[in-house]
Amino acid sequence: xxxxxxxxxxxxxxxxxxxxxxxxxxxxxxxxxxxxxxxxxxxxxxxxxxxxxxxxxxxxxxxxxxxxxxxxxxxxxxxxxxxxxxxxxxxxxxxxxxxxxxxxxxxxxxxxxxxxxxxxxxxxxxxxxxxxxxxxxxxxxxxxxxxxxxxxxxxxxxxxxxxxxxxxxxxxxxxxxxxxxxxxxxxxxxxxxxxxxxxxxxxxxxxxxxxxxxxxxxxxxxxxxxxxxxxxxxxxxxxxxxxxxxxxxxxxxxxxxxxxxxxxxxxxxxxxxxxxxxxxxxxxxx
Numbered sequence: 001x002x003x004x005x006x007x008x009x010x011x012x013x014x015x016x017x018x019x020x021x022x023x024x025x026x027x028x029x030x031x032x033x034x035x036x037x038x039x040x041x042x043x044x045x046x047x048x049x050x051x052x053x054x055x056x057x058x059x060x061x062x063x064x065x066x067x068x069x070x071x072x073x074x075x076x077x078x079x080x081x082x083x084x085x086x087x088x089x090x091x092x093x094x095x096x097x098x099x100x101x102x103x104x105x106x107x108x109x110x111x112x113x114x115x116x117x118x119x120x121x122x123x124x125x126x127x128x129x130x131x132x133x134x135x136x137x138x139x140x141x142x143x144x145x146x147x148x149x150x151x152x153x154x155x156x157x158x159x160x161x162x163x164x165x166x167x168x169x170x171x172x173x174x175x176x177x178x179x180x181x182x183x184x185x186x187x188x189x190x191x192x193x194x195x196x197x198x199x200x201x202x203x204x205x206x207x208x209x210x211x212x213x214x215x216x217x218x219x220x221x222x223x224x225x226x227x228x229x230x231x232x233x234x235x236x237x238x239x240x241x242x243x244x245x246x247x248x249x250x251x252x253x254x255x256x257x258x259x260x261x262x263x264x265x266x267x268x269x270x271x272x273x274x275x276x277x278x279x280x281x282x283x284x285x286x
Contacts, residue, residue: 001027016116023109033099036208040152040160040173041074042094043195048076058191065191070163073155099149101213106139124243125232137221142213144206150215152207165189172204179203219255226250242270252285260285 007021047059058074060066075089113132121127144150152160152173161168166188172179172195174188179201197203205212227249234243246266253259264282271277 001025012114013116015119016114018112018114020112021110023107025107027105029103029105031101031103031211031213033096033101033208033211036096036099036211038094038096038207039199039204039209040207041155042077043173043175043199044071044074044189044192045077045090045094046079047191047193048078059193060189060191062191068163070154070165071189093155096149096208099144099208099211100146101142101144101150101211103142103213104140106137108135108137110135122232124235127232128230129228131227132225134224134226135221136224137219139219141217143215143217144213149208149211150206160189166201170201170204171206172199172201173207174201221255222252224250224252239271240269241272242268244268250285 003023003025005021005023007019009017009019011017044058044060048056049059049062051057051062056076058071058076061071061074066072073093075087075093077087077090077094078085111132111134113130115130116128118127118129146157147153147159148157151169151171152166154160154163160166160173161170166174167182173192174182175192175195176188176190177193178188179195179197181197181203182201205214229247230244231247232242232244234240236242244267246264246268248265249261249263251259251261262283262285264280266278266280266282269277
């Protein structure tokens with residue numbers, strides 16, 4: 001995380017000052033998953049049969065189902081006998097060594113304000129005022145660094161969607177008959193007979209189990225202008241040691257929702273040193 005702020009303050013005249021600042025902040029957060037289980041390859045490895053030579057192989061890797069040899073590296077896995085029944089080859093096939101998902105946040109802020117004494121007013125005192133403008137921008141970018149860690153892929157990193165084996169954008173592998181949760185019926189990996197609905201197609205959240213971080217990106221900004229007046233009404237009179245009003249207004253233009261006005265009107269009645277009455281009415285921005 002880093003943040004840099006530059007500010008200044010200057011006197012414009014006897015009664016007026018100007019101050020402002022600009023600020024930029026950045027934050028990056030990495031979510032690392034080590035030795036995660038690839039549920040896309042797990043179901044391919046679990047669907048095992050014997051080939052014509054009597055060897056146990058992945059059904060999707062049979063020549064009739066895989067003429068291009070995309071699944072030739074698939075190692076059948078047996079989960080019923082515990083860890084001792086899982087071969088090193090099968091463990092490597094369903095394991096993702098290292099997945100990194102990152103989130104970048106950036107904020108840029110700037111404000112300029114002028115405040116001072118108007119030089120005129122009522123007998124109780126001169127009117128003071130402030131006016132200014134501000135700008136704020138927020139950006140967010142969140143994604144998995146390597147798409148092969150987010151979408152079904154071969155061990156060499158090629159996405160199954162790029163090979164035409166499943167539809168683009170799906171985080172779960174799709175069996176030959178498609179997924180019930182896909183409206184278009186979809187298409188899937190030939191020879192793969194079954195994938196649970198919660199892991200099938202868009203029912204799954206990530207190819208690597210328990211590591212979901214959806215890809216999102218966006219930005220928003222708000223521009224503002226504001227002004228405020230402090231007006232003395234009475235001073236050192238019976239029942240009013242000091243009476244003054246405060247009036248303020250702020251205009252904001254949000255990139256996502258448009259323009260909005262906020263305002264405030266207040267009255268402060270200081271009867272004496274021990275008693276003060278204050279009242280305010282305002283329209284605030286949620």
